[in-house]
Amino acid sequence: MSVVEQHLKPYSREWLLSDRPTSRKQARIGRAYVIWQRFAENRLALFGLMIIIGLLFVAAFADVLAPHNPLQGDLRYARLLPPGSDGYLLGTDDQGRDILSRLIHGSRLTLLVVVLVAVIAAPVGLIVGTVSGYAGGWVDAVLMRITDIFLAFPKLVLALALVAALGPGIENAILAIAITSWPPYARIARAETMTFRNSEFISAVQLMGASPFRIVLRHVMPLCLSSLIVRVTLDMAGIILTAAGLGFLGLGAQPPLPEWGAMIASGRRFILDQWWVAAMPGAAILIVSLGFNLLGDGLRDALDPKEAGQ
Amino acid sequence: MAILGFLLTVVTTFLGLLAVTFFIGRVIPIDPALAIVGDRAPAHVVERVRMELGLHLPLWQQFWIYLKQALSGDFGTSVLTTNPVLADIKRVFPATIELATVGTIIGAVFGVPLGVLAAVKRGSLIDQIVRVIGLIGYSVPIFWLGLLSLLLFYAKLRWVAYPGRVDIIYEYSFTPVTGFFILDAVMQRQWDVVWDLFRHIILPGSLLGYFSLAYISRMTRSFMLNELSQEYVVAARAKGLSEARIIWFHALRNAAVPLVTVIALSYAGLLEGSVLTETIFAWPGLGLYITNSLQNADMNAVLGGTVVIGSVFIGINLLSDLLYRTLDPRTRSR
Numbered sequence: 001m002s003v004v005e006q007h008l009k010p011y012s013r014e015w016l017l018s019d020r021p022t023s024r025k026q027a028r029i030g031r032a033y034v035i036w037q038r039f040a041e042n043r044l045a046l047f048g049l050m051i052i053i054g055l056l057f058v059a060a061f062a063d064v065l066a067p068h069n070p071l072q073g074d075l076r077y078a079r080l081l082p083p084g085s086d087g088y089l090l091g092t093d094d095q096g097r098d099i100l101s102r103l104i105h106g107s108r109l110t111l112l113v114v115v116l117v118a119v120i121a122a123p124v125g126l127i128v129g130t131v132s133g134y135a136g137g138w139v140d141a142v143l144m145r146i147t148d149i150f151l152a153f154p155k156l157v158l159a160l161a162l163v164a165a166l167g168p169g170i171e172n173a174i175l176a177i178a179i180t181s182w183p184p185y186a187r188i189a190r191a192e193t194m195t196f197r198n199s200e201f202i203s204a205v206q207l208m209g210a211s212p213f214r215i216v217l218r219h220v221m222p223l224c225l226s227s228l229i230v231r232v233t234l235d236m237a238g239i240i241l242t243a244a245g246l247g248f249l250g251l252g253a254q255p256p257l258p259e260w261g262a263m264i265a266s267g268r269r270f271i272l273d274q275w276w277v278a279a280m281p282g283a284a285i286l287i288v289s290l291g292f293n294l295l296g297d298g299l300r301d302a303l304d305p306k307e308a309g310q
Numbered sequence: 311m312a313i314l315g316f317l318l319t320v321v322t323t324f325l326g327l328l329a330v331t332f333f334i335g336r337v338i339p340i341d342p343a344l345a346i347v348g349d350r351a352p353a354h355v356v357e358r359v360r361m362e363l364g365l366h367l368p369l370w371q372q373f374w375i376y377l378k379q380a381l382s383g384d385f386g387t388s389v390l391t392t393n394p395v396l397a398d399i400k401r402v403f404p405a406t407i408e409l410a411t412v413g414t415i416i417g418a419v420f421g422v423p424l425g426v427l428a429a430v431k432r433g434s435l436i437d438q439i440v441r442v443i444g445l446i447g448y449s450v451p452i453f454w455l456g457l458l459s460l461l462l463f464y465a466k467l468r469w470v471a472y473p474g475r476v477d478i479i480y481e482y483s484f485t486p487v488t489g490f491f492i493l494d495a496v497m498q499r500q501w502d503v504v505w506d507l508f509r510h511i512i513l514p515g516s517l518l519g520y521f522s523l524a525y526i527s528r529m530t531r532s533f534m535l536n537e538l539s540q541e542y543v544v545a546a547r548a549k550g551l552s553e554a555r556i557i558w559f560h561a562l563r564n565a566a567v568p569l570v571t572v573i574a575l576s577y578a579g580l581l582e583g584s585v586l587t588e589t590i591f592a593w594p595g596l597g598l599y600i601t602n603s604l605q606n607a608d609m610n611a612v613l614g615g616t617v618v619i620g621s622v623f624i625g626i627n628l629l630s631d632l633l634y635r636t637l638d639p640r641t642r643s644r
Binding site: 237 | 322326446454458578605619
């Protein structure tokens with residue numbers, strides 16, 4: 001063992017970049033540091049990260065940040081005020097509610113949708129994909145056939161039909177989007193699994209007598225995670241857009257919830273004279289989806305330099 | 311053998327599509343009969359509807375009946391229009407095809423050259439523009455962009471016609487034959503109708519075209535970058551061919567094979583994108599039909615529309631796969 005390594009100050013640059021980590025912890029942190037460096041070189045990706053951190057911040061402190069009540073408006077004095085009015089930075093809607101406050105509270109719904117869809121769809125895709133890839137044979141054939149059937153559906157149309165059957169509401173919209181979102185994850189996880197299914201470390205664990213269950217769970221799944229995370233991040237914008245579309249059609253969050261898509265729908269009637277009622281929530285959707293797209297692109301480039309620039 | 315496998319894929323995917331729509335229509339609702347007659351209907355009415363729907367039969371038998379009906383084109387009757395769902399769809403589908411076609415043409419005509427230029431001048435201003443177009447295309451809600459463009463181009467600038475497919479004046483003065491209005495009007499040489507149709511389709515068509523452009527230009531750029539790094543390009547340069555000839559003739563021709571697939575997929579994507587676009591622009595196509603039916607809890611119409619869009623989706627996917635195989639000499643089997 002090299003003596004020099006011992007003298008490196010923990011968390012110094014040299015310690016992080018050392019190619020001979022002395023502990024598992026150092027190796028992990030060092031790897032994360034390298035990925036972060038690659039990520040931070042990309043200015044647009046940092047911008048995307050800032051947008052998402054801003055979204056998290058706004059959602060966390062919505063109660064403090066929102067200047068007005070998002071659900072209860074001032075019907076008498078504050079109906080359809082233009083942006084920049086006294087006390088109403090982004091104007092008010094037809095019920096005299098402050099649009100800014102509604103957008104701030106709506107960020108919670110957006111986050112809820114994105115997080116729940118990811119939490120439901122990603123593990124399903126991961127399990128289907130890894131099991132399919134590791135087991136092979138008829139299990140693989142059947143699982144991939146099912147995946148392909150769901151992939152063949154146009155996402156929005158399937159989500160629409162599902163919500164129509166389940167009934168409108170934000171929970172059902174989340175469920176419907178999750179049901180339409182998992183197939184690409186299964187495909188990716190399967191492709192990853194196939195690349196190292198026959199590699200030596202898997203054979204080694206097999207020889208040690210690990211059960212297939214343990215191999216998939218402890219050895220295959222962790223290796224699929226990074227590409228899955230990238231894909232989920234890139235999909236978040238799509239999830240937000242689908243949720244907003246469902247909300248716009250009146251199938252997602254129900255009034256008076258300040259869901260951004262539903263807010264656009266309610267502003268549609270006033271588009272000719274009071275454009276801001278519909279325009280502001282759309283701008284919020286655009287900014288947040290842009291943030292997720294930039295973040296996802298940056299993550300992909302940082303985690304997988306092969307793909308960079310494509 | 312390859313053909314047999316291909317047919318098997320088609321059949322299982324299509325069966326899967328029907329299984330999913332059957333599941334959505336029959337299994338998810340707690341009681342489809344109640345969903346039709348409402349929960350205040352007397353018990354004997356509910357019971358009769360249950361019998362008519364065949365809900366007393368075991369599930370696999372119900373699926374078998376559904377399958378037979380769907381294959382013979384029977385998706386039930388629309389509660390909203392009281393027509394058979396298939397007749398409704400036949401009436402509205404040409405409008406959607408027309409819109410998606412215009413969108414794809416706009417997307418391909420502008421998207422391919424933009425993507426090529428972005429790849430050739432990598433890092434230049436045009437490359438940045440293509441990047442931004444792509445990013446915004448992937449991030450913007452289509453219905454919001456549609457509303458704002460209506461506000462600008464119709465309400466403020468008066469450049470385009472109001473939402474809808476054709477002016478009321480012309481709605482009765484010319485007779486549609488194929489259902490593709492532009493084609494009909496051109497064949498009947500009614501140029502004023504053609505102009506009116508153009509003023510109606512240009513905005514929703516451009517909107518869909520934008521999304522198609524965002525996708526096509528990004529993919530073209532990536533294919534071209536790949537081609538331009540190949541050795542045959544170096545060889546062509548060494549032979550002294552002009553750069554324009556190398557780019558537009560040699561490289562683009564090789565990139566064209568995967569591009570056909572991309573354009574076909576973007577066409578399928580526009581069929582889906584038309585659901586929200588048609589709602590905004592009051593475009594009387596399949597998308598508007600589905601959303602109208604949704605709002606009136608007309609499940610037969612919703613599921614019929616879903617099956618049709620799903621089938622077209624599957625069809626286009628398989629077609630692009632076939633095209634790829636026939637166009638690319640490397641994948642041709644001897």
